[in-house]
């Protein structure tokens with residue numbers, strides 16, 4: 001199996017506040033994107049890492065990643081879906097792969113055990129994703145008034161990396177209606193008619209999205225060091 005990681009980092013990360021996209025900010029003395037690259041590179045099942053970045057981010061990314069091995073760099077698009085599509089097309093043009101792990105650069109902490117579970121599930125499926133159960137009570141909001149409650153049984157939070165057979169996710173992306181958005185690639189595979197297997201995710205794998213996520217990540221790293 002040739003297994004590649006596709007790390008998408010072309011977002012502007014406006015919800016995290018500040019001028020620097022969230023994936024380029026520092027936690028524990030290291031850029032978020034560098035944490036993500038190191039975690040992928042550390043897994044022996046992953047052969048190479050492809051990166052998708054935004055226009056004008058080349059120098060910044062090179063400075064943050066130093067001499068880390070990156071097999072290819074592609075320019076992203078206005079949406080995450082478009083950025084992933086661009087990366088998949090670049091990998092295809094460079095010879096393709098058997099399997100691809102599509103991962104958000106804004107998720108710095110990736111346990112190897114999650115990758116093990118994903119690749120294991122892929123032996124019998126076209127796609128697999130890491131998920132966590134929902135612990136909180138869920139309700140709809142009607143303005144600032146509580147609406148209907150939503151049963152949380154059977155609901156999950158979806159993380160990345162998401163693992164796919166390469167040719168299948170490429171075909172699914174090519175077949176997707178460009179006018180419709182998708183916040184992840186599993187929706188696109190499912191829309192193409194394939195089952196997506198759920199495996200256990202990890203609390204530490206959370207995406208850093210809001211300012212408080214960075215503070216929480218710093219605190220977790222500090223307590224892990226003592």
Ligand code: C5P
Nearest residue numbers: 008009010011078079080083104105106
């Ligand atoms: O914005 P969101 O949190 O969904 O972004 C998830 C990941 O997708 C981030 O790593 C971000 O850099 C990437 N992304 C991208 N191109 C976009 C939007 C987001 O590569 N246009």
